[in-house]
Amino acid sequence: MPHLGAAYNLARWLTRSEHDADDVVQDAYLRAFRGFSGYRGGDARTWLLRIVRNTSYTWLRQRRGETVSEGADELGELPDYDAVDPEAQLIGQADAARVRTALDTLPVELREAVVLRELEGLSYKEIAEVADVPLGTVMSRLSRGRKYLERALREPAGGRE
Amino acid sequence: MITCREASEWVSAYADHELDAVSSLQMESHLAQCPRCRAALERVDAVRAAVGSAGLTYAPPADLASRVHATVRREASPTRRRWEWAALPGVAIAAMLAWLVVGNLGRGAERRLVDELVAGHVRSLMVDHLVDVASTDQHTVRPWFNGKIDFAPPVADFAASGFALVGGRMDYVEGRPAAALVYRHQAHLVNLFIWPNRAGTTGLETSTADGYSLVHWNDRDLAYWAVSDLNLRDLARLADLVRDSRPRAAPAGE
Numbered sequence: 001m002p003h004l005g006a007a008y009n010l011a012r013w014l015t016r017s018e019h020d021a022d023d024v025v026q027d028a029y030l031r032a033f034r035g036f037s038g039y040r041g042g043d044a045r046t047w048l049l050r051i052v053r054n055t056s057y058t059w060l061r062q063r064r065g066e067t068v069s070e071g072a073d074e075l076g077e078l079p080d081y082d083a084v085d086p087e088a089q090l091i092g093q094a095d096a097a098r099v100r101t102a103l104d105t106l107p108v109e110l111r112e113a114v115v116l117r118e119l120e121g122l123s124y125k126e127i128a129e130v131a132d133v134p135l136g137t138v139m140s141r142l143s144r145g146r147k148y149l150e151r152a153l154r155e156p157a158g159g160r161e
Numbered sequence: 162m163i164t165c166r167e168a169s170e171w172v173s174a175y176a177d178h179e180l181d182a183v184s185s186l187q188m189e190s191h192l193a194q195c196p197r198c199r200a201a202l203e204r205v206d207a208v209r210a211a212v213g214s215a216g217l218t219y220a221p222p223a224d225l226a227s228r229v230h231a232t233v234r235r236e237a238s239p240t241r242r243r244w245e246w247a248a249l250p251g252v253a254i255a256a257m258l259a260w261l262v263v264g265n266l267g268r269g270a271e272r273r274l275v276d277e278l279v280a281g282h283v284r285s286l287m288v289d290h291l292v293d294v295a296s297t298d299q300h301t302v303r304p305w306f307n308g309k310i311d312f313a314p315p316v317a318d319f320a321a322s323g324f325a326l327v328g329g330r331m332d333y334v335e336g337r338p339a340a341a342l343v344y345r346h347q348a349h350l351v352n353l354f355i356w357p358n359r360a361g362t363t364g365l366e367t368s369t370a371d372g373y374s375l376v377h378w379n380d381r382d383l384a385y386w387a388v389s390d391l392n393l394r395d396l397a398r399l400a401d402l403v404r405d406s407r408p409r410a411a412p413a414g415e
Binding site: 008021103117118139142143 | 172179205208212228233
């Protein structure tokens, strides 16, 4: 089953649920099969991930009543670098569970960009196609996503070691 | 010149080598004289390293592939046929999956042959060119190759053992003509590529690429590569059947 790993990983990160990711992937492959005759070339993985992504969002709206795609790009204040304690060490390397939690708490659009970039190795152009947004938006989402992550990973968890 | 404000917006894309050439140069000259933005770049790299090294990728449940396959297969059943070629659900699904795979081929020079064979397999399913000579009769398929290639591929039907001969065709592998025999095992199609080779006899080697199984062996003067979406165990079974069927004193060439 081609690209199943990438499809599942994306669905799992977007839905944040093992069970929902399973259903989303089945649904997405079914949609891919139905829409296959409309496939007009281009990278097949990108095409499939776009279907997985859209299926995940539909799932989030319908099953969970979550609002997505609204205002994420205008979301709150960026962490100010001057406010970051320069002495605080990034704890990420030593604490995988904490990195996972930090990524899990990112707004879904930023999480999606980070997952596609860091875990699936997609180019900005490919991410733009999957998420159906302009290239500049991908750039700003990744930039913002990483700044959120940095802040989360710098905050001391129960004091400094 | 760019400001720190712009540099701070671009630094993430710069770390990803995703800035255009002009912006990238502007960024570099800014970084050269701005320690604060250099520190920002280091922090981006640290976050990337932390995320990249945390093992965050979720692996699909072991049985998900088969469940997805079953779901798609139900959809493709004749009662729910949506377009003509869905009348052959196995082939239709294989074609779709194959198409999904094509974009993923060609990574790594050492895999070029494997990729070429998988692509050959995929192509045979895609372009309605599975076989040039469609016959389950080995006595029809074998002479068909005469005069088309300068070697005699051993053609045998193994329907009794679950691998029915579908036919044969001419193909090209690494720029030279090869015989491709097509077998069907349940809903799965197998392409068995054969061409002359001087490697002598070798044992079975198995590999997988993009979800396809490949089994390779050499038997005296011929190289064999079997490619299919079948599992490796069943594919190796076909390899054993082919190897056992070839007479020990087979005439080389003619």
